[in-house]
Amino acid sequence: MTMLDERTKKILYAVVENYINFPDPVGSRTVAKSYSFGLSPATIRNVMADLEEMGFLLQPHTSAGRVPTDMGYRFYVESLVAESAFLHKEPLRELYKRLATLRDNIDILFSETTKTISTLSHYLGIAMSPKPEVTTLKKIELLKYKDDKIAAILFTDEGMIKNKVISLGAEVTQKDLNRIAGYLNSEFSGHTFDEIRQKVVQEMSKEKIMCDRLISRALKICQEAFYFLYGDLFVSGLSEVLDLPDFTDLNKIKELSRAIEDKHTIIKLLDKLSELDGVQIIIGSENSMDEMKKFSIVVSACKEGDRPIGVVGIIGPTRMNYSKAIYIVDNTARFITRILAER
Amino acid sequence: MTMLDERTKKILYAVVENYINFPDPVGSRTVAKSYSFGLSPATIRNVMADLEEMGFLLQPHTSAGRVPTDMGYRFYVESLVAESAFLHKEPLRELYKRLATLRDNIDILFSETTKTISTLSHYLGIAMSPKPEVTTLKKIELLKYKDDKIAAILFTDEGMIKNKVISLGAEVTQKDLNRIAGYLNSEFSGHTFDEIRQKVVQEMSKEKIMCDRLISRALKICQEAFYFLYGDLFVSGLSEVLDLPDFTDLNKIKELSRAIEDKHTIIKLLDKLSELDGVQIIIGSENSMDEMKKFSIVVSACKEGDRPIGVVGIIGPTRMNYSKAIYIVDNTARFITRILAER
DNA sequence: ATTAGCACTTAACCACTGAGAGTGCTAAAT
DNA sequence: ATTTAGCACTCTCAGTGGTTAAGTGCTAAT
Structure with missing residues (x-):
């Protein structure tokens, strides 16, 4: 970070603060008056010209006062954070x-x-x-909804509840759903949604597992349920x-x-x-x-x-x-x- | 509705349509030119002055063209609806x-x-x-959530799923929750949320019923669940x-x-x-x-x-x-x- | 190193102007 | 009796020029 001597800093802060309070470009006179530096406007002007050269301030036009640049704000904010100025309230x-x-x-x-x-x-x-990448599943519940549709209710450790309706293509009994949910919970609860997505893809590639109708159905449900959930x-x-x-x-x-x-x-x-x-x-x-x-x-x-x-x-x-x-x-x-x- | 002769109507519609297409006040010349009525601007001017007197048009200022008033738009829209103009697309x-x-x-x-x-x-x-006044409950599910908290999942006939976490003040088993849900479903499913709210209040005033711990708990849950749900x-x-x-x-x-x-x-x-x-x-x-x-x-x-x-x-x-x-x-x-x- | 003084720059405001668009009215034409 | 041409009038808008006020940068004095 550019090194500025104390006086220059103070003047920069003065300009920034004044501009934050009154939305007009601030001139050397204003700074000299309101912030009693014991300096004349002319001196302030010199400093401000330096600050402009360094990129902390700029003039909207020749005969106007100065306005902070983003870099000026940044410098000001760093000082705020350093002093934790905002904590004193x-x-x-x-x-x-x-x-x-x-x-x-x-x-x-x-x-x-x-x-x-x-x-x-x-x-x-x-x-x-x-x-979703970091959201971790606490529990999944599957409820029969209508015909071949089920509702998946996802509870996360963060306290969110998301629900999604999924079409299965075939009717399933609530009993089966409970078993599926049980399976999914034992496999996936405690994992992040991202991990779950990956795991599902992995599992689905294993032929053995996919032979089990219930599990394969469970994985398909899962794929749907965790698809395109975002913050x-x-x-x-x-x-x-x-x-x-x-x-x-x-x-x-x-x-x-x-x-x-x-x-x-x-x-x-x-x-x-x-x-x-x-x-x-x-x-x-x-x-x-x-x-x-x-x-x-x-x-x-x-x-x-x-x-x-x-x-x-x-x-x-x-x-x-x-x-x-x-x-x-x-x-x-x-x-x-x-x-x-x-x- | 004010009666307007055919020509006057046509001119009103012309003004409205022109203004909708080009956002400047429309003058007599424009109307005469673009809508080939076979009338001179002067005549159009007279008609437009009439329309202004009747409140369908107004001039932003003396030397400007006319702009439709809300009443002018209304008249125009009525004709659209009458002809179902928008259906031909x-x-x-x-x-x-x-x-x-x-x-x-x-x-x-x-x-x-x-x-x-x-x-x-x-x-x-x-x-x-x-x-909610008109939303009808299809099914309510109660799931244990954490400690004394449960999640109520409301399914509506309209296809909405709403969930709400409710603090009970005491732990309940999932078994009890299922019984409570069963009771609530038998009592309330098929009713609108509004009806349910009223019914709950009624029921809760009956002392006998409130003696049944389960039912009284169910009603309290219900009161919470249906409180402040809005479209x-x-x-x-x-x-x-x-x-x-x-x-x-x-x-x-x-x-x-x-x-x-x-x-x-x-x-x-x-x-x-x-x-x-x-x-x-x-x-x-x-x-x-x-x-x-x-x-x-x-x-x-x-x-x-x-x-x-x-x-x-x-x-x-x-x-x-x-x-x-x-x-x-x-x-x-x-x-x-x-x-x-x-x- | 600081400051007073001064010439210079620029935006903002104001009054003024002329052009352009559109009107309403009157008198002529159909 | 309608319609239209003609014309004077009104108002906005864009542009012009002049003035003011704010603020600068530079120079010379402190």
Whole structure:
């Protein structure tokens, strides 16, 4: 990381903070006045010119003040994280009370969590249940549904319940289903969905096993049941962000709405992030998705031991109140982690 | 309905259609030219002035052409419906093929349907599963989940599967759960969720019954299970509508996004509409929700016999291609109805 | 090294203008 | 009695120029 002397840093932080609070390019005069450095605007100007040269700031046009670049925000955020500035605040427990009552129904819990996050932050709240790769099966139940159709109910260790209707092509009795379920549970419970998929493919290639009608049927059911299950992504608060001065540009709105409608790419991104610990921050162009290069993401995984059981976070403009965002995300993730652990 | 002579009607329709195709106020010249009435602009002007007086058209400003009012659109749409203009087109079967494969998992079916509708129409696609008032219980299964928690799996005649985790406060064996489920099924299957809720309240007031530990426990489970289940609303295609010239106004976008984020009010509206047959159209100010007074809604219920099993539709600007919208909604609703019936 | 002073740049605002589109009205034509 | 041509009028829109205010970079003095 580039080394900056203390004074230069302070001025950079001042610019960033001022811009976060007031969405106008900030000039040397403003910095000199509001942050009592005991320096004249002229000196500040020199420093700001240096900062611009180094790529931390830029001028929208010659006669305007400066605005942080993504690199500028990054530098600022690193200092926040280093000082854990966001930890010095009150926890939000009060506001989460309602969420605690939803602990047993994880989908609703996550979707409500996004609403809480978005009203708290005035940015987009996001939450995602774990990706199937790491979801471990607790129990599978098979219920006769109608004619040749059965319902497979999958219980995961993370507390999700997924159900899927499967057409078998031939009627099966509930008794048989119970035996099949018993077999599947003994074989697969405790394994991740990914492992199960692989195992199924392996097993199905063995001829001996496939001769057993029951087992072969069981494996086919399994293949169906675990096919194309993915983490659910919840997003809310679009109307919140539309009130921000950052979103007066119609194109930016379009990009954002395209990004959140094409959930797939966001899911992929969050999947990656869900493996890391603590609050993760991605600022503007650091983002690999094109549609997201004008936005920042602040997320944190909820973990049970080492296993991720969900991700919560915020999407907002790069001109985001990172301190507040980190604080909210960190608190929420800890809270969700806690109530899911107590479950 | 106001009586208009044939020529006046034709001119009104011409204005509406032109405006739907080109989003600029339409002038007398344009009408005279493009719709070969054999009339001069001056005559058209007189007629248009009449139409304005009657409230079918209005001028954004003195020197502009005319734009239809909601009443103008209404009159136009009535004529479309009367002639079933939208029926003379090819059915969309090809495009629906993918949807048919999802018939067993109604939530995914509905959410994918909204995507299909929005890409076809370039407006917002909406779909909703039936409200609990009319949803009838097919079967309830109770599964032991963890400690004192059980999972209730509700199968409905409409093909939905809902699950809910319930804390009992005391452990119960799976055997007991099966007996409880048996009791609940014999009592309640075939009834709507609403009826069940009422019945539960009634039963619970009878002292004799509540003495039976099993039954009292069963009723408590039921009360929990059927509490706060509501129809799921799916919406997609926001990025589609943002490309329309009607949505250059940021405020309009805000209103729309507020409306679709506050799903509750839309759900209430669709609930009402789901009881009616055929395509229902609500134009702008006809809408009772304030946030929706600048938009139009075209919906159709999917029914199995008399029972609504879902609603599909479109939300778009009042300057909507109603003919196309009606056509898409009508076709989609019929298609969904059909594949759900074959199920 | 810092700062005061000053010339310079630019966006934002405003008033003004002319072109263009479309109207309503009146008087002529059918 | 309708329809139409003609014309004056109205209003938006895009472009122009001038002014202001903010903020800069540079230079020379501190």
